[in-house]
Amino acid sequence: MAAPAMNNRMIKWFDDRLPVFSFMHHQMHEYPTPRNLNYWWNFGSLAGVMLVIMIVTGIVLAMNYTPTADLAFGSVERIMRDVNYGWLLRYIHANGASMFFIVVYIHIFRGLFYGSYKSPREVLWWLGIVILLLMMATAFMGYVLPWGQMSFWGATVITNLFSAFPLVGDAIVTWLWGGFSVDNPTLNRFYSLHYLLPFVIVGVVVLHLWALHTHGSNNPKGIDTKGPQDSIPFHPYYTVKDLFGTAVFFIVYAAFIFFFPDYLGHADNYIPANPLVTPPHIVPEWYFLPFYAILRAFDFDIWFMPAKLLGVLAMFASILILFLLPWLDTSRVRSGTFRPIFKWFFVILIIDCVVLGYVGAKAPNDPLIASEETVAQENEAYNACVAKADEAGKVGEDECDKPFVVQYVHLGQLATLYYFFHFLLLLPILGRTERTLPLPTSILEPVTKHGAGAGK
Amino acid sequence: MATTGQTAGHAPHGDGETRRDFLYLATGAFGAVGVGLAAWPLIDSMNPAADTLALSSIVVDLSAIETGQRITVKWRGKPVFIDRRTEDQIKQAEVVNVASLRDPQTDGERVVKPEWLVLVGICTHLGCVPLGQKSTDPRGDWGGWFCPCHGSHYDTSGRIRKGPAPTNLVVPVYEFLDDSTVKIG
Numbered sequence A: 001m002a003a004p005a006m007n008n009r010m011i012k013w014f015d016d017r018l019p020v021f022s023f024m025h026h027q028m029h030e031y032p033t034p035r036n037l038n039y040w041w042n043f044g045s046l047a048g049v050m051l052v053i054m055i056v057t058g059i060v061l062a063m064n065y066t067p068t069a070d071l072a073f074g075s076v077e078r079i080m081r082d083v084n085y086g087w088l089l090r091y092i093h094a095n096g097a098s099m100f101f102i103v104v105y106i107h108i109f110r111g112l113f114y115g116s117y118k119s120p121r122e123v124l125w126w127l128g129i130v131i132l133l134l135m136m137a138t139a140f141m142g143y144v145l146p147w148g149q150m151s152f153w154g155a156t157v158i159t160n161l162f163s164a165f166p167l168v169g170d171a172i173v174t175w176l177w178g179g180f181s182v183d184n185p186t187l188n189r190f191y192s193l194h195y196l197l198p199f200v201i202v203g204v205v206v207l208h209l210w211a212l213h214t215h216g217s218n219n220p221k222g223i224d225t226k227g228p229q230d231s232i233p234f235h236p237y238y239t240v241k242d243l244f245g246t247a248v249f250f251i252v253y254a255a256f257i258f259f260f261p262d263y264l265g266h267a268d269n270y271i272p273a274n275p276l277v278t279p280p281h282i283v284p285e286w287y288f289l290p291f292y293a294i295l296r297a298f299d300f301d302i303w304f305m306p307a308k309l310l311g312v313l314a315m316f317a318s319i320l321i322l323f324l325l326p327w328l329d330t331s332r333v334r335s336g337t338f339r340p341i342f343k344w345f346f347v348i349l350i351i352d353c354v355v356l357g358y359v360g361a362k363a364p365n366d367p368l369i370a371s372e373e374t375v376a377q378e379n380e381a382y383n384a385c386v387a388k389a390d391e392a393g394k395v396g397e398d399e400c401d402k403p404f405v406v407q408y409v410h411l412g413q414l415a416t417l418y419y420f421f422h423f424l425l426l427l428p429i430l431g432r433t434e435r436t437l438p439l440p441t442s443i444l445e446p447v448t449k450h451g452a453g454a455g456k
Numbered sequence B: 001m002a003t004t005g006q007t008a009g010h011a012p013h014g015d016g017e018t019r020r021d022f023l024y025l026a027t028g029a030f031g032a033v034g035v036g037l038a039a040w041p042l043i044d045s046m047n048p049a050a051d052t053l054a055l056s057s058i059v060v061d062l063s064a065i066e067t068g069q070r071i072t073v074k075w076r077g078k079p080v081f082i083d084r085r086t087e088d089q090i091k092q093a094e095v096v097n098v099a100s101l102r103d104p105q106t107d108g109e110r111v112v113k114p115e116w117l118v119l120v121g122i123c124t125h126l127g128c129v130p131l132g133q134k135s136t137d138p139r140g141d142w143g144g145w146f147c148p149c150h151g152s153h154y155d156t157s158g159r160i161r162k163g164p165a166p167t168n169l170v171v172p173v174y175e176f177l178d179d180s181t182v183k184i185g
Helices: A009-017 A020-030 A039-062 A072-081 A086-114 A122-144 A149-164 A169-177 A184-215 A234-259 A286-297 A307-328 A340-360 A372-391 A408-433 B002-007 B019-044 B050-054 B087-095
Strands: A032-034 A231-233 B058-061 B070-075 B078-084 B116-120 B143-147 B152-155 B160-162 B174-178 B181-184
Touching: A009 A020, A020 A231, A020 A234, A032 A234, A039 A086, A039 A184, A039 A234, A072 A086, A086 A122, A086 A234, A086 A286, A086 A340, A122 A149, A122 A184, A122 A286, A122 A307, A149 A169, A149 A184, A149 A307, A169 A184, A231 A234, A286 A307, A286 A340, A286 A408, A307 A408, A340 A408, B058 B070, B116 B181
Parallel strands: none
Antiparallel strands: A032 A231, B058 B181, B070 B078, B078 B116, B143 B152, B152 B160, B174 B181
16 A cells, blocks of 8 residues: 655644545556446445435434424425425435435346346345345335325335235334334334434445455446556546536436435325224335235235245345345356347336236236226126125135136236346356357457457 | 274273264254254244233223224234124124034124124234225125235134135124223233
């Protein structure tokens, strides 16, 4: 670690005792970064920016929030109406959650396309998945805090997932709730954990950066840097590029905050929580919809496993499967740019995830194609048939042909099937069989054909 | 470690075990048990507290409920449905072929008095409150309750007939104190 030239004697004195200045110089100025990073590489630092925004606004909001079942809803309304700039802080925080997720999802798909999870960056990838899981827990518990109808019923539905586990399920749910239903004890502990987990995320982000700086960034070509001609210092080149991306991102973020602050939320959450009335249509926030669709795709039992347990296991598996991705993808070529078949399946995977999200927002048994009237008529005919058979002393459900209607859940099942097919079957096979395009010999080569001649 | 052990005069035995290894394992095991014991109060503090448990029974006056009427009361923070069933509803619940049910139970096993059906009003799928308490609510294809969240249908005995829910609506522990009073819990 070459010490930077320090002209200020105070700084030199301090650095001698705690070398923070040398450390920052090393990690920013000297840190060699591939020269060919494109704008998809902006989203890592954007996620960092979002984390800071969420923590800062969250701390200030906590000063005016009351985590008690009787007062929580009122205290959020007070923040919106009476607290100075309370509306702004809350909208920054609430929309910030959505922005954080979109940034992180793009960051993940960037990694999926350019093979950023491959050796030697497996641990870096794992830490990213841990961050995603922590974010999901934090976002879920944060959504409960305003104590509106969606808060309450979202919490009820999600905590009830754990009751699917045999034997211990009910005890776990009671333990999570601290009672026999989602109530004041649940709100209190969710608040406590919602405050804690972001700082845990900060800790894992530090490890994520440590792992990143150990082998350096991947790049759009997916080949290793071969020497100084392939890299440039992170600062100022990428700090300024990231700053530009951040400015563009803030335009989108601000548009939501100031013009569509409730677009990403649900109107039902402005109704105070009522344990006796379930809203007609419970949907999670958009960033959970694909997982919700996988959860609901299982409406059938397999052997001894009930549908509910299967759905829960599949939902958890859909994320945990990513931990194995570095070995499931057997291709030695990192970047999708040089994988002509993988490229198309990558597009299909994105479409698949969007379809899952779309299905997650719909009522599962609504007809997908047929009109409501046709379905109603067919059901009526079926019910009449069943009633007739029952009167004749037969089991109507065996006698009559049930009308088959293509429903959203069927599309969800298809999309779920593709999701697991993509990771468990396609990637292992494709990696062995695909004929990849020739890789450039160095990062510099494609940039300067007649340049310094590196790699020739 | 090994070097220190040897200079301290603890030459390893033939099978490579030393007193130091024993102490190391014993200390580790002791520590693990200690951490486990210390963690238990932290974990158990998240279980229902004494005052939450104390609210575990209620007494309901049934005299004002008319035949065919359903009311909802709150017990342990959950809705409890009390249904004074009509003759038709009782008959419908009794004639069902029990073997064809997902969670087979006769109507007789689910009530103390056939006229009164008492249920925890929580869908056994993912915990929503089924509709059907008001006469204007959708009551599903079997005239009982219908869960709007994921489309489970319950019959007039609160048994699951269609949809994703795995089991019948739960019947809470209850007893009749007299003809018009019931104690739930």
